Amino acid sequence: MWELRDITVQFGTTTAMHEVSLTISPNEILVILGPSGCGKSTLLRVLSGLQPPTAGEIWIEGSDATARPPHQRGIGVMFQDPTLFPHRSVGQNIAFGLRMAGVDASTQRRRVDELLELVDLHGFAERGVENLSGGEAQRVALARSLAPEPSLLLLDEPFAALDRTLRDRLVSDLPEVLDSAGTAAVHVTHDHDEAFAIADRVAVMSDGHLLRTAPPAELFADPRTETVARFLGHTNIVGDGRDRRVIRRDAATIDPAGDMEATVTASVFRGDHHDIAVVGALGELRFRLTESAAVGSVVRLRIDPTRVAPLSGD
């Protein structure tokens, strides 16, 4: 169990993190979601010990670890680029942390093989790191982080530099790999789809503040504030003043008995659905429909009230 208590980080006059409190349970994957510059990378640096906080405390397994140096925290880190050590082989890269911990050579070798198996790179131990593909390099980096059996793995947008297909695959593999390694993880990203795909809990960060922490489904269904709703990809925010609501894109169906009349302004065929934009009494809204609707036509829509959530002021 890791605990951040009122962590503040200042660089000169700018505040990168503002009184952030957070707990991370064993085996949990916590995703920090936020735009770039919101302080999420600073949060990782604080957890790793590479960035001492200006104020606040870090507790690990019930003891104060605020001043503990990075190499004694039992963590692994993965960055956006693999940052593999260029002058070493794949195997030597993975064994680096074990060697630092003074693990004997035969155990190192066994563990390297195990990890290569885990990340699906069997037989790569002797290869140089220069000729790996982007995805392979990132998987080696993952194996290297997991080798010393860290209690917490920190992932700093590790898939952002990869192409879509590869990213989707690694994103879907990650929870299983982490689960079999028995490691908790804090994963930082600005991509809400990625966040939903792997998170046990999502924490939304903005401008150095932690806005809300909740399981993905709960968060999506009830974002509570407009800022959070927008980070999660919601675009249909209607109403004003105290009466503001968010309407999910999957909330509408075409129904002649529906109570919303709107004009279709755009329609894009997406294979298994249509993305349409309509303008009606509530302004411009975007929906995901199973049927098509001609641009310029007037349709009646029925809104599922369970897919509408009220918003409070920010």
Next chain:
Amino acid sequence: MGRNRSRLIAAAAVVPAVFLAVFFVYPVATVMWRGLGDGGLAPLRDLLDSGRTRDAIWFTLWQAVLSTLLTLAVALPGAAVVARSSARTQRVLRALVTIPFVMPTIVVAGAFTELFTRFGLDDGTIRLRHTVWAILIAHVFFNYAVVVRTVGSFWAGLDARMEDQARVLGAGRIRTFVEVTLPQLRPVISAAAAIVFLFSFTSFGVVLVLGGPRQATIETEIYRYAVVRTDFTSGAALAAIQLIAVLTLVAVATRLERSRPLTVSTSHRATVRRSPVGLAANGTLAATLLALPILVVVERSLTVGNAYGLDNYRALGTRLSMLPASATDAIQNSLVAAVSATLIAAVIGTIAALVVVHGRGALRHVFDLGLTLPLGTSAVTIGFGILIALDEPPLDLRSSWWIVPIVHSLVGIPFVVRTMVPVLRRIDPALHEAAAVLGASPRRVRREIDLPIASRGLLVGASFAFAVSIGEFGATAFIPRRADTLTAPQALFRLLSTPGELVRGQAMALAVVLMGIVALAVFAIESVRGTHEGSL
């Protein structure tokens, strides 16, 4: 238009080609011929039989090795400080450490001579004067900048997250440096070490003044044979040995430089981490090493008897008996020669750089290689070559005033080429296209885009050429000293070798004037140069 341009470039290539053929290739070839071909290998064999020569070769080698190791030991911590500073601090630090690098050798030699006198190290329990230690210290002083600049810039560009990664994986600070940082720095350290070794190997003025009569290197031996004993054959044979050794070194250094990996993206610079203790320790060391000799010279130049005054500076206008002209005249000669040499170097160097960048096939390769040679060839070999090759009509340069600027421009041209080539390469074709799309004619593009970029590069290269010319000592030492060819460094050398309090005071005043001129040139360079450009 493309064909026209390449014809134009091929035609223009004639100018630098002829210049270098006459003033560099022919003299150096003459040295080789005199030393190795003319009288067979007999002079060489005689030379190598003498214990004195063998001692000189051996001494040249080991003092260069030791100078290199000492410089690395002192300068690597400095490089670390530069690497971890903010961009602006880096710029200031690099400008500061560059001053010693372009300081005239003879000024540095004079500064250390005075430093030893000032702190009683001339004689007694710790004697530095006329020892190898004096030479080593001066070499560290000179080459500190080479290491700090090349290694520091490269280091700053390393991905700091690589170190973060190692630390998280359980490596402490020292272990991280040894296991992760050092292996990445190794190629650039080797390249810097090769350059330092080359400079120490061909060091002349420092050895001549600080080593005294007993510490002889190949360079000072060539000078002794050629100038003191006028035994041109032995001098040439020794110069041939030197040339071969240097060419081998240059080949090795170039190779190391080629194998140097490209700088990694700088987008992931570490958030600046300052260790106050480390910074203070390094700062003190660097300040002591770099500033103390300079301060001592300034103080001594202002000392008249037991008081401070400007008498030494006033006395510069009076001719002393051992000089063919007054020190003021020598400074004037130096300035005129430096301006002329800079103009020659700028014109020849720019054409040569254009050939290297835009020329075709063989032409470009010949120029690329041919132009680094004067940089590697020791100044002594160049001066000696001109002395023995260009001594009869139609090219009897020895009696002409032009000999000084021409010799100096030979040393300056490589600096112009080396700064211009990357600048010209960087003139981005995309910029041309963008400008053309915006409606600019090719001529307009050249005026609006190319010229401003190129002129900045030229200014940097020319300032280097100027600073080098002002301080040039090795090649000029072979030029007959007359009232119109006496340069300030030559005058300073004579003053330093003359005993006496008054003369020493004047020598220091002259040294201060020279330092001031060079410092101005360095600041011109640094204010023009951007933050992330070439490292020399």
